[in-house]
Amino acid sequence: MVFIVVLRRIALKSSIIVPLVGIMLGAVVGSITTFLAGNFDLLQSMSAWRSGGFSSVVRGFYEPLWAVLAVAVLAYLLADRFIIAGLGRDLATNVGLKYEQVVFLGVMLVAIATGVTTVVVGFIPFLGLIVPNLVSMMLGDDMHKNLPWVAVIGAGLLLACDLVGRTIVAPMEIPASVVLGVVGAVVFITLVLRQRRHVSA
Template structure:
């Protein structure tokens, strides 16, 4: 991944228009649903219990997974990686499964902590493996990640089958905001802290994205920055996986679109990455809620289709450039 200096204003009228557009989408989210929040006697209560938490979850999950993809692409110097193409999500799912098997009555915080730990270990193993391979072509890196993730996913499926937890695991990992209600989503606010942390250390991630040799020459502790980036990615992925489930390709789609339009300056791109991540997640959720109403299609299914198309387009663009 080539880092191009593209300094611009962090806040301008275009960003203001983007914020306004996202607020309109979020308003649609608040007032879209089968339940009549205006006519029913408990409409106001249902609005507070379901619609508001769901919309907040869309904001937090969309922003966190998009930023995780951006950071991961910088650290690996590759545009084709994100938590679902490096095995991070599969490792988080394995951690969740371990808790479902060993401690089925554990609190959501305990499940989340183990999922984060497994996601961190899996992501570190991916980075360590990359340091050992000689081929660093743009397609090699995501292929390695997908292969490692497939191995972990296969092991998780086998473990779930042998412990009769396959259905439970499928429900947990199916990325959907259907079950998001007041009292069960609040841990997602942790990823807001992750987003703030990424913004604070954005310049260090940008320098680290230039490579270990350059980063070391300018006085940056490359390994510590890599550990910090991995930890932030693991926290965001673990929390979102436990609360929402798998949101495939979101971290791939958003950073690439923003990068094509604005260049690769991390700090000035972060607000746009957050906004676009929220917008895409919200649009997919609205489609899932309305296309076969009163039933819902999981957001992960729609994101998977869109992400696969974008992934193919990016591959073709890369091939055209040689």
């Protein structure tokens, strides 16, 4: 909800602004979390939790992820509404869509999915940022067609990063989140530079 309020108060001249605002807001929340963890002697626990990967996912602990499947199905069913809302407030309102409600519902679905995933798997940087953008660049903006590909490519990328982290310094292990952070940062910068060249052209 804070994210929506912040977006309403700034001028969105580019679609890249939205994830940048999310990253900055996440940094603020992260700093507050670190401060609280330091005060309550929980820095080590928080550090372990932020190292996302598959190593801590065991039977009896992964079951909350079924909620993410329910969210994905709901998002797929409402994909047409999200596509129209993505075209802008004026167009969405003109075709009879309740823009504010759709945006709020979309943000809530994303918040539930990422929250549950983070609790179970840990902190996974850039995954929800680069994969949907890459799929949209290849296949267009049809969410019905894109969502299955986002799920498959996202899972495959995370699995590949996990395998790299397990083999590159074997028998030790680098968290998948660290490997994905490096890959995601490079891809994200490339996307920003590409859009910048596209706008200037």
